[in-house]
Each structure stands twice: as structure tokens, then as C-alpha cells.
Amino acid sequence: LFHRTLRPSLRHIFLLLQTVTLEKDCLKAHFEFTLTLFRSVAFVEDPKKNIVFSPLLVSTLLTPTLLTAKEYLSSLSKGNLSNSTRTLLEQFSKQVLQVLSLNDLNENAAEAWHKATVASLQDNYYKNFLKGARGFLIKEKSVTTEAGQRALTKNFGSSLKIVSQPIDSAFVLQEINMWARNKTKNKIESFIGENENFLQNKEKVLLSAAFVKPFWLNDFDPKATFQKGLFYPTYRDRFEIPMMISRLKLPLGYSPSLEARVLEIPFKLRRASLFIVLPDHMEQPLSALESNLTSENMRTLLSTLK
Structure with a gap:
């Protein structure tokens, strides 16, 4: 932290x-x-x-996006995926590896690190004093293929939430703040303020909330x-x-x-x-x-x- x-x-x-x-x-x-x-x-x-x-929570939030791109690429044959889309996904994977400072490694190493980190967060020692939550908020129908939806569900699991309203709407903002309160046991009361504008025109948002009690x-x-x-x-x-x-x-x-x-x-x-x-x-x-x-x-x- x-x-x-x-x-x-x-x-x-x-x-x-x-x-x-x-x-x-x-x-x-x-x-x-x-x-x-x-x-x-x-x-x-x-x-x-x-x-x-918490850099630890942020990294464990970014890695599933990398694994989702990898899963999506492997689930489709070249005939079902345009060259431009494939190139875009490959570039995205490289960018995430670079952001995580894992650019000298590969997706398999990133996946192994992700699993080890998530497992360590479940250790009673860390679990008791680091209350953390990761979430992926996505607008309905922004992922148009079944393969993409399967990859998202597999890698994000219960942290994935699909909303029908615009992400910057008052309703979704209330949902996000409620999510943060529930995950941190009311330690974070207002995760995003009403005047925040970074959610405007967004279709996908990664969320990370942390509370530390050492x-x-x-x-x-x-x-x-x-x-x-x-x-x-x-x-x-x-x-x-x-x-x-x-x-x-x-x-x-x-x-x-x-x-x-x-x-x-x-x-x-x-x-x-x-x-x-x-x-x-x-x-x-x-x-x-x-x-x-x-x-x-x-x-x-x-x-x-x-």
C-alpha cells in the first residue's frame, strides 16, 4: 500500500x-x-x-484483462477474427505487460504471478488487515461476441458487473459507492464523488477499493x-x-x-x-x-x- x-x-x-x-x-x-x-x-x-x-490490488485487477485478451485470442480461429482485431488484442497484451513491468516475461508468467498473488491475499495474516476488492464494470452489449463474454466471465468471475444504464449515470454511481461500502465493510463511504467526471462516455471501468487495519x-x-x-x-x-x-x-x-x-x-x-x-x-x-x-x-x- x-x-x-x-x-x-x-x-x-x-x-x-x-x-x-x-x-x-x-x-x-x-x-x-x-x-x-x-x-x-x-x-x-x-x-x-x-x-x-494498493498497487497489489491494482495489478491483480489489470492482469485479468491480459488473461481475457489471451483467452479470447485462443478461443477463435484466424478465420473468425480479423487481422486488425487480432493485432489490436496482441498490442493490448503487450501494453498491459509493459504497464505491469512484466514486458521481459510473457502472459504465462503474468498468469502464474496473478494466481500466487490472489492466493496470498487469502492468507489469514493478510486477509485480516487488508480489506480489498476488485471490480470490472461494463456497459451492456459493449462486448458483442460470446467468446469475449466467456473470457470476461472466466477471468473476472464475481467481480464482473454488467449495467444497462450509462456508467456515468447517477444510478450506476450509487451502485459503485454501495459496492465499495459493502466490500470494505462501510470503511469507504464515498468511493466516487458526484462531481467526478472521469466516468463520462466510458463503457468499461476497472475498480479497486482497499482498507487497511494493521x-x-x-x-x-x-x-x-x-x-x-x-x-x-x-x-x-x-x-x-x-x-x-x-x-x-x-x-x-x-x-x-x-x-x-x-x-x-x-x-x-x-x-x-x-x-x-x-x-x-x-x-x-x-x-x-x-x-x-x-x-x-x-x-x-x-x-x-x-
Whole structure:
């Protein structure tokens, strides 16, 4: 899970790395995808807003689109598929592999990684603190062939929802928000706002919702917790939440090139951790640090933890 958070005097970037049993190349590719996705989102989002998303859920949402294209291609003979359509599907597959940073691999490797990731999300350890949902919303009759519909159903399963009304209609918007509330047990009340316009003229939409409830290795101590700590969702807005003050011995690292420190706060059993990246110059915008969060720089930074 990636999270950019802002406060008037201190701005952090949170990185939650989940340990998943995967092939080394796929794990390396996912790490690259995670950082590329974060930089892309940070670039287009308002720098004064928080960002939170799960690269793990996004990748497991994109991979079924790749498998659907593969399934569709294999189910049809050349005589039933025009050369232009075949070329388009093949190009689409290459693009998805490239987005997932799996372009040095193939669809079979992507499928194996997808199955391993989905299986890991069912592990009780991760299942208890990461409440995630993936969905594919599609307008009725936008897929015109039976082979295409079969491929969608096979790869998306129960996450596939077909709607008859325009995707940007008030009814569908309400359905999407209800879906997010149900999947996250009411932790996400408004998934898409009424004034959002990115759904206009869309026939297919991929949806991903996530809620994290971590179990810390060092539990909150009620005696050391201040009930009226301040949290800033934006530069101007704030609300009160319990905050604990504690003296802990935790791994700390530093990168002179990034001009940033990294602090590791482990979760229970040490199977996952929260990594907090703290820039030296807190008065400066995060954009400089965010643009330099490459996989090479992050590996170097994490290697200094001690």
C-alpha cells in the first residue's frame, strides 16, 4: 500500500511492502510497477492532497484483462477474427505487460504471478488487515461476441458487473459507492464523488477499493496514548485521533542522494512492515523526492536499514 500524507510541518510518504511468495523476476517487476504507478499518480494529483492506493490490488485487477485478451485470442480461429482485431488484442497484451513491468516475461508468467498473488491475499495474516476488492464494470452489449463474454466471465468471475444504464449515470454511481461500502465493510463511504467526471462516455471501468487495519508488532499503549492528536487529511483540514508516544528501537536508514531517511515499523510476526520515508528538507514540496523514487534508489535506501 502506498500512502502520501501531508501535515503543515511534516510530510511523509508511507510504503507498505507485503511479502508474497513469488518468482524473483515477478517480485522485482511488481516493485518496479509499484513505484512507477505511485510516481504517475503523484504527478497528476494535487500535491496538496493525500494519496492512498494498493498497487497489489491494482495489478491483480489489470492482469485479468491480459488473461481475457489471451483467452479470447485462443478461443477463435484466424478465420473468425480479423487481422486488425487480432493485432489490436496482441498490442493490448503487450501494453498491459509493459504497464505491469512484466514486458521481459510473457502472459504465462503474468498468469502464474496473478494466481500466487490472489492466493496470498487469502492468507489469514493478510486477509485480516487488508480489506480489498476488485471490480470490472461494463456497459451492456459493449462486448458483442460470446467468446469475449466467456473470457470476461472466466477471468473476472464475481467481480464482473454488467449495467444497462450509462456508467456515468447517477444510478450506476450509487451502485459503485454501495459496492465499495459493502466490500470494505462501510470503511469507504464515498468511493466516487458526484462531481467526478472521469466516468463520462466510458463503457468499461476497472475498480479497486482497499482498507487497511494493521496489527502492529508494538501495540498501542493506552497509558501512552494522547486521545486528541491531530491528523491532517489536507493542508487546511484536520481532525482528532488517538496518537501514541513511545520510545522504540526500530531499523533506520539514510540515503545522501535522496536526502531522505527511511524508518521501518514492523507489523505482527514481521511478515510485513510500514516504511516511512522522511525527507531532510521538510519545507520543500514532495515532488522532488517522489520523482526520484525509482526501484534502484529505493533498494539503495532500504539496504541502509540497520
